[in-house]
Amino acid sequence: MSTEHYHATSVSIPPQSAIAKAYAFMNLADAYSIELPAGASTNPELLARFIFAHQAPWIGSLMTVRDALVAGFGLKTAKRLASLEAESGAGRLSIFKIYSTSPTEIVLGEDDKHLNFRLSVLCSGQLSPGAKRHLILSTVVHCNNRLGRLYISLIAPFHRLVVQSSLRSAARVGWPSATET
Numbered sequence: 248m249s250t251e252h253y254h255a256t257s258v259s260i261p262p263q264s265a266i267a268k269a270y271a272f273m274n275l276a277d278a279y280s281i282e283l284p285a286g287a288s289t290n291p292e293l294l295a296r297f298i299f300a301h302q303a304p305w306i307g308s309l310m311t312v313r314d315a316l317v318a319g320f321g322l323k324t325a326k327r328l329a330s331l332e333a334e335s336g337a338g339r340l341s342i343f344k345i346y347s348t349s350p351t352e353i354v355l356g357e358d359d360k361h362l363n364f365r366l367s368v369l370c371s372g373q374l375s376p377g378a379k380r381h382l383i384l385s386t387v388v389h390c391n392n393r394l395g396r397l398y399i400s401l402i403a404p405f406h407r408l409v410v411q412s413s414l415r416s417a418a419r420v421g422w423p424s425a426t427e428t
Contacts, residue, residue: 255279255414260385265347265354266365270389274362274399277407278385280371281414287380287422289370291353292340294382298368298417299341306409313402320394323359362395364388384410 258280260267288294314324325342338345343355343366356365365387372380386406390396 253281253415253418255281255411258383260367260387261369261371261383263371264367264369264383264385265349265352266367266385266387269365269387270363272389273387274390274396275364275386275388275403275406277410278367278383279410279414280381280383281418283370283380283382283422286424288425288427289351289380290423290427291351291368291370292345292348293423293427294370294417295340295353295355295368297420297423298384298413301417301420302409302413303416306412309405309409317398320361322361322398323357360394361392361398362388362390382414384414386410 256279258278260276260278264278283289310325314326318324340353340355342357344357346354346356346365348354351371352367352369354365354367356363367383367385369383369385370380371383388399390399
């Protein structure tokens with residue numbers, strides 16, 4: 248597999264994404280694209296689950312620190328959100344609520360008192376035979392108050408590292424094949 252399949256590139260949020268206009272004002276908006284190799288699945292939910300299942304161990308450690316810091320402010324912790332998936336299973340993917348799905352995109356996110364965010368896993372290029380196919384992971388955030396703006400200013404650099412690392416890790420493990428469901 249060529250190294251370009253391991254490189255996550257910063258791109259604009261795709262205009263066809265359901266999150267492109269999720270909020271009238273966004274305090275953070277970014278997107279990263281990675282090429283999917285021939286034969287890889289383009290099922291956005293399967294790919295999202297795969298990405299979250301193959302994150303680098305340091306990301307879990309970072310989430311533990313984040314949870315310890317935000318719990319005192321009454322914000323939702325990853326541990327609490329993960330327990331929601333375990334309790335219900337339906338309508339959640341890892342720590343995220345599923346907002347919508349389509350053949351090319353899954354939109355995940357969460358709303359809290361400090362901010363609301365949406366995350367998109369979008370597969371592009373699958374309608375054109377022979378075209379390069381890409382997975383684009385986009386995030387948009389709308390802060391509800393000063394705490395949200397402070398929070399996003401502190402975590403934005405880590406967020407970008409986590410997204411890029413997650414895409415690279417999934418690529419290195421090897422994307423699920425188109426025959427998997």
